[in-house]
Amino acid sequence: MNEPRWPLRALTPTLWEIAPSARAGMRVPARVFATAALLEEIERDRSLEQLVNVATLPGIVGWALAMPDAHEGYGFPVGGVAAFDTAEGVISPGGIGYDINCGVRLLRSRLSRAEVAAAAHDLGRTLFAAVPSGVGRSGRLRLAPAELDAVLAGGARRMREMGYASEDDLAHTESAGRLEGADPARVSEHARARGEDQLGTMGAGNHFVEVGYVERVLDPAAAERMGLRAEQATVLIHTGSRGLGHQVATDFIRRMNQAMAGYGIELPDRELACAPFASTDGQAYFAAMAAAANFAWANRQMIAFEVREAFARVFAGRDAGLELIYDVAHNIAKVEEYSVGGERRRVVVHRKGATRAFPGDPVLIPGSMGTASYVLEGAPGALAASFGSSCHGAGRRMSRTRARREATVAGLRAELAAQGVTVNAGSRRGLTEEAPLAYKDVDAVVSVVQEAGLARAVARLRPLVVVKG
């Protein structure tokens, strides 16, 4: 279904703008990073209408932005970035999403592609047993209330105290794996109950643990800084804050829907529910979101621990290395400072399906099984044009139902096997729903952020062993 077209003006071949005059109430322009071809895909759903809605929110600064992998979400489009003045603007749980601090962690190994390929079957089964996936499988830790509080307050730092992380891990994690201001008391009993046995679990859907290799080095100097070289085996971990984070989002979207009238805020979509950042409601959400983000960093750290143990079992007597290159969120809100219109502004940046891309920092773009993933490095252009943000993946282009119709388990396994990819999945249904044909072309998405000066491609990774829920 093609949605009504918005008046888009090309600012560059990879940047398009909808002026504030396009609809009453827009406070800033809406901008889309895309080629004409990707823009055509984005226009097929309600992403642009949602982006225009975001541009109407109180206190928005600069632009409402969509990345090249944008698609329709709830309230905000997925692949959306928006910054709000911390004094006059709002915070919106829908601008972070239901999976708070969904993100990606990349580890490099001392093993080669050939060494992993030779052990792929054993490694896949060992990882599948070690990292609980799907719904209802618990992690090795079941946290008592005080222990859960410590994780919510401490994030990956707490995992270090518990012996599941190194200082080097923390040094290579966004915000050192812990957001300041997290308040466990703001996390509801429902959220706690959904999360208490989920630390160290992957979940389902598009979440995965993937052992791959560096297919191509695209920026040798940056790759060397990150310790990456061609044919080297790597591990990607993609998951978030699990049921705990989902419930925090649900709780606060509900709370803000009830509170908005009191702030005189009227919105075209309930999923945009928001409150002034400086208000009691806004600060309560920010503190709960930070706690859920910390849970997610602890979760990915715990999974990395399980992965290291699994490698030690499979490659007995060898040090696989498995040093962390970086861990970065793509669903989060953070307080940062930017120059906007020549003025220094302190803003709360909402990244929903968008990855932080500070100059020199790694930016991790996961593909789906059978397709490439990318390691990028943030570029100075991101600070000027996208509030230090880049894309987060390929983005879905096909419904799960259609993917199930078009892909068969046997066909998919054969296709992946032909590419040298071993898959261990908890469900046949989940496997076909996540078939590569259901996703946009990750190469095209990465090419846009590179051309737009938001990030530079450092290496292209290919999967060898995929473990999914």
Next chain:
Amino acid sequence: MPYRRLEHTSDVRLRVTGATRAALFRDALRGVAAAMRPRGRGAAVTRRVRLEAADGTALLVDFLSEALALMQARRESYREARFTRLSERRLEATLRGTAVEGFGEDIKAVTYHEARVAGGAAGGWATNLVLDL
């Protein structure tokens, strides 16, 4: 059929209908419970729910969100809801179902996206619901 699944690019979209508001709420609960694809069946369980919301649409979404949270946290699946009170903005209900081993689908949330509870006339009650996966 009281609910049916419609096409959606990334998530689950349901069309729910009912002769009465209570039927709509009950069938929406069944739709969400079925979408979670519960595995195994254990002892019978009942849970009480009391809610207030700004309007009928928010009441339905909040009711389903509450049921989803209980189902996931307690590993239970509810197929029946009996309402001792159900108005535009308030409800009291008893949920009935069974304990389960787990779920085949990881539903993150019941969203307000596309939800618009409408009805009351001879045509009965209806809404779309989108579940975030």
